[in-house]
Amino acid sequence: xxxxxxxxxxxxxxxxxxxxxxxxxxxxxxxxxxxxxxxxxxxxxxxxxxxxxxxxxxxxxxxxxxxxxxxxxxxxxxxxxxxxxxxxxxxxxxxxxxxxxxxxxxxxxxxxxxxxxxxxxxxxxxxxxxxxxxxxxxxxxxxxxxxxxxxxxxxxxxxxxxxxxxxxxxxxxxxxxxxxxxxxxxxxxxxxxxxxxxxxxxxxxxxxxxxxxxxxxxxxxxxxxxxxxxxxxxxxxxxxxxxxxxxxxxxxxxxxxxxxxxxxxxxxxxxxxxxxxxxxxxxxxxxxxxxxxxxxxxxxxxxxxxxxxxxxxxxxxxxxxxxxxxxxxxxxxxxxxxxxxxxxxxxxxxxxxxxxxxxxxxxxxxxxxxxxxxx
Amino acid sequence: xxxxxxxxxxxxxxxxxxxxxxxxxxxxxxxxxxxxxxxxxxxxxxxxxxxxxxxxxxxxxxxxxxxxxxxxxxxxxxxxxxxxxxxxxxxxxxxxxxxxxxxxxxxxxxxxxxxxxxxxxxxxxxxxxxxxxxxxxxxxxxxxxxxxxxxxxxxxxxxxxxxxxxxxxxxxxxxxxxxxxxxxxxxxxxxxxxxxxxxxxxxxxxxxxxxxxxxxxxxxxxxxxxxxxxxxxxxxxxxxxxxxxxxxxxxxxxxxxxxxxxxxxxxxxxxxxxxxxxxxxxxxxxxxxxxxxxxxxxxxxxxxxxxxxxxxxxxxxxxxxxxxxxxxxxxxxxxxxxxxxxxxxxxxxxxxxxxxxxxxxxxxxxxxxxxxxxxxxxxxxxxxxxxxxxxxxxxxxxxxxxxxxxxxxxxxxxxxxxxxxxxxxxxxxxxxxxxxxxxxxxxxxxxxxxxxxxxxxxxxxxxxxxxxxxxxxxxxxxxxxxxxxxxxxxxxxxxxxxxxxxxxxxxxx
Numbered sequence: 001x002x003x004x005x006x007x008x009x010x011x012x013x014x015x016x017x018x019x020x021x022x023x024x025x026x027x028x029x030x031x032x033x034x035x036x037x038x039x040x041x042x043x044x045x046x047x048x049x050x051x052x053x054x055x056x057x058x059x060x061x062x063x064x065x066x067x068x069x070x071x072x073x074x075x076x077x078x079x080x081x082x083x084x085x086x087x088x089x090x091x092x093x094x095x096x097x098x099x100x101x102x103x104x105x106x107x108x109x110x111x112x113x114x115x116x117x118x119x120x121x122x123x124x125x126x127x128x129x130x131x132x133x134x135x136x137x138x139x140x141x142x143x144x145x146x147x148x149x150x151x152x153x154x155x156x157x158x159x160x161x162x163x164x165x166x167x168x169x170x171x172x173x174x175x176x177x178x179x180x181x182x183x184x185x186x187x188x189x190x191x192x193x194x195x196x197x198x199x200x201x202x203x204x205x206x207x208x209x210x211x212x213x214x215x216x217x218x219x220x221x222x223x224x225x226x227x228x229x230x231x232x233x234x235x236x237x238x239x240x241x242x243x244x245x246x247x248x249x250x251x252x253x254x255x256x257x258x259x260x261x262x263x264x265x266x267x268x269x270x271x272x273x274x275x276x277x278x279x280x281x282x283x284x285x286x287x288x289x290x291x292x293x294x295x296x297x298x299x300x301x302x303x304x305x306x307x308x309x310x311x312x313x314x315x316x317x318x319x320x321x322x323x324x325x326x327x328x329x330x331x332x333x334x335x336x337x338x339x340x341x342x343x344x345x346x347x348x349x350x351x352x353x354x355x356x357x358x359x360x361x362x363x364x365x366x367x368x369x370x371x372x373x374x375x
Numbered sequence: 376x377x378x379x380x381x382x383x384x385x386x387x388x389x390x391x392x393x394x395x396x397x398x399x400x401x402x403x404x405x406x407x408x409x410x411x412x413x414x415x416x417x418x419x420x421x422x423x424x425x426x427x428x429x430x431x432x433x434x435x436x437x438x439x440x441x442x443x444x445x446x447x448x449x450x451x452x453x454x455x456x457x458x459x460x461x462x463x464x465x466x467x468x469x470x471x472x473x474x475x476x477x478x479x480x481x482x483x484x485x486x487x488x489x490x491x492x493x494x495x496x497x498x499x500x501x502x503x504x505x506x507x508x509x510x511x512x513x514x515x516x517x518x519x520x521x522x523x524x525x526x527x528x529x530x531x532x533x534x535x536x537x538x539x540x541x542x543x544x545x546x547x548x549x550x551x552x553x554x555x556x557x558x559x560x561x562x563x564x565x566x567x568x569x570x571x572x573x574x575x576x577x578x579x580x581x582x583x584x585x586x587x588x589x590x591x592x593x594x595x596x597x598x599x600x601x602x603x604x605x606x607x608x609x610x611x612x613x614x615x616x617x618x619x620x621x622x623x624x625x626x627x628x629x630x631x632x633x634x635x636x637x638x639x640x641x642x643x644x645x646x647x648x649x650x651x652x653x654x655x656x657x658x659x660x661x662x663x664x665x666x667x668x669x670x671x672x673x674x675x676x677x678x679x680x681x682x683x684x685x686x687x688x689x690x691x692x693x694x695x696x697x698x699x700x701x702x703x704x705x706x707x708x709x710x711x712x713x714x715x716x717x718x719x720x721x722x723x724x725x726x727x728x729x730x731x732x733x734x735x736x737x738x739x740x741x742x743x744x745x746x747x748x749x750x751x752x753x754x755x756x757x758x759x760x761x762x763x764x765x766x767x768x769x770x771x772x773x774x775x776x777x778x779x780x781x782x783x784x785x786x787x788x789x790x791x792x793x794x795x796x797x798x799x800x801x802x803x804x805x806x807x808x809x810x811x812x813x814x815x816x817x818x819x820x821x822x823x824x825x826x827x828x829x830x831x832x833x834x835x836x837x838x839x840x841x842x843x844x845x846x847x848x849x850x851x852x853x854x855x856x857x858x859x860x861x862x863x864x865x866x867x868x869x870x871x872x873x874x875x876x877x878x879x880x881x882x883x884x
Contacts, residue, residue, distance in 0.1 A: 265708070265739065323730065
């Protein structure tokens, strides 16, 4: 417990240090406009990272995620812009396609025993090629110039200020209610709980954070809908991994696959399910990232799989499986998104950006190993 | 046979924690003799040879080792190798993707200015193989050879290092009849050259075919060394079993109901990666009864249980009936759904998700029945897990304590609890008391009594004859994948069970 706290605390210190550094170098980093942009970038990175978590928990990996992001976004953009398909239909078609393709990859991994690393490395190359083929190496906007559709609005719609406050109020109420229910339940089972004051303090800080986000984003154009999408995905994935049999199976397979099989865990179905879910999330991220770029170009999604893995690992997810939480992943994604955003503001060269991202990843894993040694 | 003693152990004592594996064993080996070591599983044979090979280094045991009459202090296996002691272990240590020649010379490659002299490697490999009477191409890839041929390569590798002492631990377990003959010829040839051989085998036929002297071990103590010519198999078995203080086995027999599990003439072929074929398995267990299954290492006990759970092998013939219905499990999930549950021997590998908590592990097999809507009902889960913990007296701080931090006995109870929560009709227990303390053992026995009293059927696999005789209503002994004998509780004696396990029923009993 103590070790865990040390680890979380050190990550928090790292985040504060990163923010302080950028604020010092580029005061505009803390402007409402930039924080609002950062929240959209965070949403895109974090949604994909949450999908990656579901794949990493049973000890698998998805290296094709970044290429998939580009491809799914491209398919939807091409359908909308070149074939005049209504945006909702285009998104649905691309999503279904991604779920199918990822299920197939999952099946090859779980049943045919192709190592996930190799299977998805193949996927990375194939999807990249298909992506370029689909857009014919052109730039395909997600909507006719000057107009809007549900696709383009994914990263450009902002909730009106009042709606932001209402949403924040609802979210805080839900968090408090579920925390209290969990606490009562734990008490009734004689589990350890934090004392009442600490619980109150935690909830109070959390509520303040939620409202702070709303205040800051309202200072620009309002709460970005992308952030709301992230919130929904986070709650969904959290419920899935902690409270359903499927989620337990993910942890069990990652913790000890042989024991899981002997215990009657449907190992294959679970792994295929994890990839199917990843397919859906890849498509969603693809739409958000492509919309954020304004158009599908050959570079959309490039290397995003590595940012997703990095966010998971920084957030304490084990690459060998069996360990990882949604909260940790959100935290890791915030660190990665902050780094990228800050470096862009400072007009750091792309070369240096790559080097910095890589160094942070290695540093985070090393810290995790050092701090997690006695666990 | 010369009378020069090349290797000697003087009253060696080896303890693992509170367990004494060797309790003052003396053993001597002469140049040009084949000296067989006999004993049940866990009698101390492997510990003794590991001591001779430097696996257990000097200082980790009491007593003395002498090589050529001089005290030897092996700090590692390398020291033992330098003293001319070569061991062929049960588990093969070959590199499947390398050739026979590369395997023979790995680590001692003949070199020419820092480059491996491949011509010399293959010329010398061919010479070594010919010398051993093994017909194999030195350029063949080891992974393409059968298990038996691989075993011969392993032996050729040891022989190629020109050892003074050669230790063979169950060398014939995986060999065909023809390969066994090749091996025994090779051992005779080495004996002719003055090499001293230690030969461990459960197959007494082979022991008598090759050994000059036989030392019997029992419970970590030597039961005498006999000249092979002056004794017989019956005498050896009697010494292996001996009379010992009976443990306390509180088996209470309960009224037996209908047959819950029955196997009729079941043949199972092993999967491609090896294992023993099961042939003509007949057995049945009634509600309220315990069927004990015994046998020596590699007799197919674990394989039989794993097959019933849908984890191992392909059924070729025969039928299995579960509560009167034909049954063939596709996977453990299927087996559990039909009321068949297993507690595996290797609980860390097949039983537990070590980093996760007690509740997580106990409920893992029953999550679907603990759902409310799409979610696991935590209250229900906690209540059920708690009742299992109290029932089995699992000592854990709370439901979330990682099972990796529990004691062996409590870990075993967690695995038992997980299976009991699925409410099985037939419970398969594979060495349920291995590596747990006496108190926990008694609790497992009491649990068996309670389960059978409640009408469940239990299949108990055990290597301990005492446990089998103490806890079973009926006992089946397996021998090399076949039934070696079936006994009622009343007619089982240690001698008869062991004779059945060795395939000598009717001769030694």
